[in-house]
Amino acid sequence: MVALAVILSDLLFGIMLGCVFAVVAHGLNLIWGVVKVVNIAHGEFIMLGAYGAYFLNVFGGFNPLLSAVVDGALGIFVGYAFYFSFLHRELRGKERITLRSEMVTLVSTFGLSLFMSNLAVVAFTGDFVGINWSPGTVALGFLELPLGALYVTILAVLIISTSVVFLDRTYIGNAIKAYSQDITATQLVGANPTKVASLATALGFSITMAGGALLTVWIPTGINPYMGALYAPISFVIVVLGGPGKMLGSLLGGLTLGVVIDVLQAFVPVSLAYAVAFLLLIPVLLFRPEGIVK
Amino acid sequence: MPTLRTEAVSKEFGGVQALKGVTISLPAGSTLGLIGPNGSGKTTLLNIIAGLEKPTSGAVMLGETRIDHLPANAIVKLGVAKTHQIPRPFAEMTTRENVSVAVMYGRRRIKDTKRSLNEADRLLSLLGMDARRDLPASSLTVQEKKRLELARALATGADVILLDEVFAGLSSDELRDSIQLFRKIRGEVGFSALIVEHVMGAVLTLAERVVVLEEGAKIAEGTPDEVVHNEAVIRAYLGFEENDSPG
Known part of the structure; x- marks a missing residue:
């Protein structure tokens, strides 16, 4: 009975953690799936979102949910700046991204990643910090669920489902979907490819940074300049699990990874749980490179 | 015009x-x-007119x-649309979604998704493709994909349409149907057409x-x-x- 309770609670925590992971990965997925660029500095923008939430809390008393909204708005500007400084030159006038551009963006965003994490050490110091926010718990049978994590889960699902509906049902979303499938054909129905690609990138960053803010609830003392080095690989694994460009794939991949990590933690040390979770990547890439769902 | x-x-x-x-x-x-x-x-000239070169x-x-x-994209907004020699549908969208994107972003700029889908349905029925409208574009036959290309070009609200080998690769029956269909559409929607073919028929x-x-x-x-x-x-x-x- 006790063992069952432990497994159940791990499962539930895994699902909640997975939802947060999913948001963080969703930003990467959007950019990867639409613009076909893999942003190696993805983790550093999660870190930026987390520090955003931290400073908003310290100086403005914001809780992480509110900060996620502010971060999301800031992310739009950051995303546009990223697009026009790192991607525009490579994508402008192209029918599809070339191998050369893929290499250029991989290397340049890798450089950006190093630059940002080191700049963060200078700006924020290397100290681990965290946000003290505990809105209490709610009893669910024999389980005590922290309300903070529960709110974060709800907001996470809301962010992902809103973005899916946005892509399916709106004027701008339709162009983004079209662009992800055929750039020239999108241009030939009258949409400006630069506008579409930059907007998709901005949305991706908005979601990534909002995700960084939500993540702070799960790492009460874990905000640090190098946190990107953990959360970027997690995002990559999730996107590969769910299938790049499949928007609900982020949620599926996130839940898979969250549950795997949390349930494994019941049996093995935490670091080993992460190692095993990352190991998932290899069989998926080998046997289902398009993601676990068709 | x-x-x-x-x-x-x-x-x-x-x-x-x-x-x-x-x-x-x-x-x-x-x-x-x-x-x-x-x-x-021929195709180079068409691409230059369409702004691709x-x-x-x-x-x-x-x-x-x-x-x-x-x-x-600016040329489309002025009313010149081109079909692709090899059809390039948005494969993961349905047929009507494919057309509705062109309604939204073309010259008429009908940004409301419902209205643009209605307009897409109207065009698809004009082209005799009602039965295909909810299928993913990837599942269409080559001939249907060529019709979808024409539907998208019309959907932009163009009054000049550049047709790149829309009649190529069809059987003689299909060709006859397509020519008839083209005449019918011409009767209902006025536009100038530049037809590129390497077969003359x-x-x-x-x-x-x-x-x-x-x-x-x-x-x-x-x-x-x-x-x-x-x-x-x-x-x-x-x-x-x-x-x-x-x-």
């Missing part, structure tokens, strides 16, 4: 002259055929507006005038009847040299 003209358009690709000073004119509401053997520069020299005029420096039936390209240069222009009896055209198509003509 303005006249579309190319004025002495030339295009060079790394030392190769793909087009050599080609001048054509497509008056409002007319149908112009553009034919020529493979590699004669820039001419090395010369100009493309839409009425009094010079359009050859504009990006393709459909062009000679539909076009009022025909331009013939060979190795990037215009070698003949006239009514279909004049063109098929033109010696230069016969030579270009049959590949006879001056000195080995029969007899």
Whole structure:
């Protein structure tokens, strides 16, 4: 009975953690799936979102949910700046991204990643910090669920489902979907490819940074300049699990990874749980490179 | 509805002259055929008009507006739309979604998704594709995909439509249906058409005038009847040299 309770609670925590992971990965997925660029500095923008939430809390008393909204708005500007400084030159006038551009963006965003994490050490110091926010718990049978994590889960699902509906049902979303499938054909129905690609990138960053803010609830003392080095690989694994460009794939991949990590933690040390979770990547890439769902 | 003209358009690709000073004119509401053997520069000319390529020299005029420096999406907004030689549907969208994107972003800018889907349905039924509208575009047959290309071009609200081999690769029955359908659509939606083909049949039936390209240069222009009896055209198509003509 006790063992069952432990497994159940791990499962539930895994699902909640997975939802947060999913948001963080969703930003990467959007950019990867639409613009076909893999942003190696993805983790550093999660870190930026987390520090955003931290400073908003310290100086403005914001809780992480509110900060996620502010971060999301800031992310739009950051995303546009990223697009026009790192991607525009490579994508402008192209029918599809070339191998050369893929290499250029991989290397340049890798450089950006190093630059940002080191700049963060200078700006924020290397100290681990965290946000003290505990809105209490709610009893669910024999389980005590922290309300903070529960709110974060709800907001996470809301962010992902809103973005899916946005892509399916709106004027701008339709162009983004079209662009992800055929750039020239999108241009030939009258949409400006630069506008579409930059907007998709901005949305991706908005979601990534909002995700960084939500993540702070799960790492009460874990905000640090190098946190990107953990959360970027997690995002990559999730996107590969769910299938790049499949928007609900982020949620599926996130839940898979969250549950795997949390349930494994019941049996093995935490670091080993992460190692095993990352190991998932290899069989998926080998046997289902398009993601676990068709 | 303005006249579309190319004025002495030339295009060079790394030392190769793909087009050599080609001048054509497509008056409002007319149908112009553009034919020529493979590699004669037809698709290049179409791409230049659509804004996908820039001419090395010369100009493309839409009425009094010079359009050859504009990006393709801006040219669509002025009312010039092109279909692809090899259909390029948005494969993961349904047929009606494919068309509705063109309604939304084309010249008419109907941004409301519901209204644009309704307009897409209207066009698909005009093209006899009602039954296909909720299928993913990837599941359509080649002929249906070509119709979808035409539906998307119409959906942009264009009054000049550039058709790149929409009649190629069809069986003779399909070709007859397609020609009939084209005439019907022409009756309901007014537009000028530039029809590019390397097989002559459909062009000679539909076009009022025909331009013939060979190795990037215009070698003949006239009514279909004049063109098929033109010696230069016969030579270009049959590949006879001056000195080995029969007899």
